[in-house]
Amino acid sequence: MPPARSRHGVVAAGHPAVVDAAAAVLIAGGNAYDAVVAAGFASTVAEPGFTSLAGGGFALARTGAGEELLFDFFVDTPGRGRTEERRPPRFESVDVRFPAATQGFHCGLGSVAVPGVLAGFLHLHRRLGQLPLADVVAPAVALAADGVTVAPQQAAVIALLAPILRRTPEVEAIFSVEGRMACAGDRLRNADLARFLDRIGRDPEAGFYRGSVADQLVAAMAAGDGLVTAEDLGAYGVVEREPLAVAYRGRRVLTNPPPSFGGRLIALALRLLEDAGPLPRHGSADHAAALLGVMVEVDRRRAEGAAATTPSAVRGTTHVSVADVEGNVAAMTTSNGECSGDLIDGTGVLLNNMLGEDDLHPGGFHAAPPGLRVASMMSPTVVVDTDGQVELVLGSGGSKRIRTAVLQVLTHVVDGGVPVAGAVEAPRLHWENGRVEVEPGLPPALIERLEELGPVNVWPERNLFFGGVHAVVPGGDGVGDPRRDGAWRQIPPPDVMVDTSG
Numbered sequence: 001m002p003p004a005r006s007r008h009g010v011v012a013a014g015h016p017a018v019v020d021a022a023a024a025v026l027i028a029g030g031n032a033y034d035a036v037v038a039a040g041f042a043s044t045v046a047e048p049g050f051t052s053l054a055g056g057g058f059a060l061a062r063t064g065a066g067e068e069l070l071f072d073f074f075v076d077t078p079g080r081g082r083t084e085e086r087r088p089p090r091f092e093s094v095d096v097r098f099p100a101a102t103q104g105f106h107c108g109l110g111s112v113a114v115p116g117v118l119a120g121f122l123h124l125h126r127r128l129g130q131l132p133l134a135d136v137v138a139p140a141v142a143l144a145a146d147g148v149t150v151a152p153q154q155a156a157v158i159a160l161l162a163p164i165l166r167r168t169p170e171v172e173a174i175f176s177v178e179g180r181m182a183c184a185g186d187r188l189r190n191a192d193l194a195r196f197l198d199r200i201g202r203d204p205e206a207g208f209y210r211g212s213v214a215d216q217l218v219a220a221m222a223a224g225d226g227l228v229t230a231e232d233l234g235a236y237g238v239v240e241r242e243p244l245a246v247a248y249r250g251r252r253v254l255t256n257p258p259p260s261f262g263g264r265l266i267a268l269a270l271r272l273l274e275d276a277g278p279l280p281r282h283g284s285a286d287h288a289a290a291l292l293g294v295m296v297e298v299d300r301r302r303a304e305g306a307a308a309t310t311p312s313a314v315r316g317t318t319h320v321s322v323a324d325v326e327g328n329v330a331a332m333t334t335s336n337g338e339c340s341g342d343l344i345d346g347t348g349v350l351l352n353n354m355l356g357e358d359d360l361h362p363g364g365f366h367a368a369p370p371g372l373r374v375a376s377m378m379s380p381t382v383v384v385d386t387d388g389q390v391e392l393v394l395g396s397g398g399s400k401r402i403r404t405a406v407l408q409v410l411t412h413v414v415d416g417g418v419p420v421a422g423a424v425e426a427p428r429l430h431w432e433n434g435r436v437e438v439e440p441g442l443p444p445a446l447i448e449r450l451e452e453l454g455p456v457n458v459w460p461e462r463n464l465f466f467g468g469v470h471a472v473v474p475g476g477d478g479v480g481d482p483r484r485d486g487a488w489r490q491i492p493p494p495d496v497m498v499d500t501s502g
């Protein structure tokens with residue numbers, strides 16, 4: 001059955017300005033893919049602590065004609081074409097002080113993987129978009145030039161990553177206001193990024209994969225003991241894959257396929273739940289215990305298969321979900337790691353540090369050969385109902401918590417019949433390192449039941465640790481996760497504009 005036409009479009013993302021960018025494109029007559037790309041460009045301006053044009057990501061699309069595609073534009077391992085003896089990468093160790101622990105990260109040009117986000121946005125727009133690229137990029141150009149207000153959780157991330165963001169004066173300047181790191185309510189501008197985005201809108205070949213900007217990036221890499229080469233940039237390509245599909249409660253759940261493993265873990269969890277029969281009453285202790293039991297089993301099986309040959313990356317991320325009036329939907333997740341602390345000179349574009357984290361490279365830094373697509377926990381997901389219509393579009397940031405955040409929201413909606421906003425805002429659980437991490441708000445009796453299954457750590461407040469699920473119901477509502485400054489909006493078609501401010 002072809003997807004039904006909706007009364008309005010819906011967008012959810014991690015910043016109100018990002019939602020507005022997508023909305024502007026839909027109002028101008030664009031489709032869901034124009035809108036998700038516009039939102040993606042805008043998120044690199046409004047959410048610089050999470051994403052960048054020089055990061056990596058994935059987009060899951062289901063078109064109004066029923067075509068289903070996963071666009072893989074995550075990062076590659078660098079080093080193609082290097083003939084000289086490989087020098088040790090230039091890493092700088094930086095300690096980041098989280099609320100409950102201090103973690104060391106490696107930054108600098110040696111931590112940079114081959115970027116994919118810019119290529120991914122351009123490929124997705126060329127493949128499925130319908131508006132001129134300049135119109136799609138325009139909201140992000142305006143944001144970068146005029147400035148965007150720093151949201152509370154983005155300010156917290158900036159403060160957390162300050163040791164990295166202060167590593168070079170050029171990056172520090174982007175995140176500074178009156179000589180200090182930006183706080184919530186401050187306005188950040190990035191004039192170089194505005195000019196670069198404007199050039200991209202007029203000429204998509206003016207990026208950093210070929211030409212003068214690529215030459216400049218490669219020269220900086222060579223001078224700074226980075227590993228990204230001209231061959232890496234020229235060979236980079238977006239990969240179109242068939243989404244991983246799993247049956248669940250009569251639905252088809254589409255998510256990210258191999259070589260990434262976030263979608264596989266979600267699919268495994270859903271199969272385990274399906275095999276176990278109907279879930280206990282939503283919100284009950286038995287319900288929470290059933291979900292936790294599946295999380296524990298998935299984690300056990302993941303650990304048994306941990307000796308993978310593909311490097312993995314699972315850091316700070318953001319997500320956009322879009323549905324338009326023609327039945328097109330898109331779920332897109334992107335990341336820049338923690339940022340390497342470097343810019344592509346003259347562009348305002350922050351480089352990733354996907355290769356600089358010990359726990360992501362158990363075989364040792366740069367042990368993988370050049371040219372491999374790095375795996376990810378990112379899991380943009382679409383639920384197709386028993387009538388063949390899209391029921392839910394969602395995804396999350398949150399490292400290893402992506403899979404459990406998506407799983408809980410999905411089962412709350414599908415099994416519990418919970419409205420999408422309630423499903424996202426409900427307290428979450430997560431099993432990691434032999435302990436149950438729990439958000440506040442669960443009844444004491446339920447906590448006691450969880451304690452029967454393992455040590456329980458109840459957090460004092462809701463936290464972005466537990467992900468950031470931005471989700472939409474086509475033709476219905478949406479929700480932006482408050483854990484990550486989320487926002488959402490309904491957008492009437494261009495010929496049915498009404499005032500919904502009241």
